């Protein structure tokens with residue numbers, strides 16, 4: 001992995017007076033800077049705030065907005081809520097995994113897709129549903145999945 005420029009984190013920490021109470025905005029800004037939160041950035045933030053890295057990981061696992069792996073160009077969020085499940089959501093998810101050859105929370109090797117399983121997206125009447133970036137795709141079938149993926153490639 002290419003080393004990251006940690007001096008950017010110094011500036012972010014300085015902007016928050018290295019205040020542990022500002023951990024979440026600091027993580028948001030660092031993620032904005034690098035696109036995700038690399039392990040070495042987390043260790044560096046922990047040193048800067050004089051807190052343990054495990055405390056930061058605890059926060060990261062609690063908030064879905066944070067990513068510790070690089071994200072793909074396209075974010076595919078597949079609904080695993082009850083209504084979607086009943087309408088074949090699991091089979092849709094399996095089809096996507098097979099098509100992209102990855103599991104949930106992984107990114108394809110070409111960096112084009114990240115797959116996430118999410119709870120109800122709030123449009124159960126359109127089940128099964130996925131969101132590609134900000135675009136909702138409804139009443140999914142295997143054919144629609146292939147079209148969506150091919151168009152996004």
Ligand code: FES
Pocket residue numbers: 079080081082083084085119120121122123124125127128129
């Ligand atoms: S359960 Fe999938 S949108 Fe609600």
